[in-house]
Amino acid sequence: MFTYQYPHPAVTVDCVVFGLNDRELNVLLIQRDLEPHRGSWALPGGFIKMEEDLGAAARRELEEETSVRDLYLEQLYTFGAPDRDPRERVITVAYMAIVNLIEHPATAATDARNAAWFRADDLPKLAFDHAGILAMAMDRLRAKVRYDPIVFEFLPEKFTLREVQNIYEEILGMTLDKRNFRKKLLSTETLARLDEVEMDVAHRAAYL
Amino acid sequence: MFTYQYPHPAVTVDCVVFGLNDRELNVLLIQRDLEPHRGSWALPGGFIKMEEDLGAAARRELEEETSVRDLYLEQLYTFGAPDRDPRERVITVAYMAIVNLIEHPATAATDARNAAWFRADDLPKLAFDHAGILAMAMDRLRAKVRYDPIVFEFLPEKFTLREVQNIYEEILGMTLDKRNFRKKLLSTETLARLDEVEMDVAHRAAYL
């Protein structure tokens, strides 16, 4: 037991991890194995340790619950409504990250019954105020994508311009002009055109 | 005394309040009247109450310590390095705001020996990691000013274009072209030209 002269809130970290699979925007969720909201899907996260930095706590909880690691976490916002957790006052520091979904498979671990990637446009109901946290993360992601070439972080090494455009369109929720998009991308990024071509229905795509 | 099954950190809020005086960028600070760092200047802030929202706590602490109230606070970042406070683990949620300095005089109150506005380019040494918090707030302010007309929030009702330009230059730390600046400002803002003129050395200024 730990005693204090004044009341202290609990502090948690929660992670919104976006994963991309050449085409779809996904979000990493866990199925809770503890009360409250046992069985519900939620953002991975948990209580911080006293000697641990906030970012380190986020990374630890994420790995413990989903096995996902080695990513760049960025602080999103801190949520502290007095009644957001039924147990006690819990303040949560939310982090967000973007990864290549293929390189980061999700497997359930400690405190989670299950961990999985969900399509961003088809999510289950979330525990606590996690839907609100996720909504803010989506907003931030959309804003970020407009001036940051972060998208490339979660692309495989080889990709077609069509794929990149699909991703931008998925995130921004709008269609983009093909030529203008290529022009802009090629003017700002350093991409190399490869000889290889993809193999499927369409005829070919020069990998860049 | 309050006891918990697991250790809990303390949670505080801190406020970076920028004030503008037609010309200079100022920051609101308090002189601590309690240990640790007693006598040092610091950002206004303090411990949250258990039934209180984070933003409300920031507003309350700010008013208690400086008498400054009625402002728009925006969450900046949460700082939680394990050793940032010598007493115990303290996580602080930092807020920032911008006000018209004239309309918000600072007067010391609870927990503070003193409260005062300081020029942003001539600040005392700050307690804890408050210098780091302030630096981040400055960055955010600079970024914000570029696309947001927030500056007008802390201007008196009447002002000259020269004054606005001074403020932008002070915040951004660069000189701007007078004609281009006026053009842009007039194209985006709805300002009214007044008949009044200022009274001092220069000849006149049409208030907008």
Next chain:
DNA sequence: TAGGATAGCGTAGATTCTACACTATGTTCA
């Protein structure tokens, strides 16, 4: 009343954004 300080104003060139349509190549299926 002469000199100094600042307000106020417009244009030309460069850059960037947007809208828009056709050809080339490979796949599939009859």
Next chain:
DNA sequence: TGAACATAGTGTAGAATCTACGCTATCCTA
């Protein structure tokens, strides 16, 4: 094997925006 289909790949013209830049009018002070 060739006809129909799907997608990759490419350029230009007009609009809007950004930047650089110098002179005159007015008021104050000495």
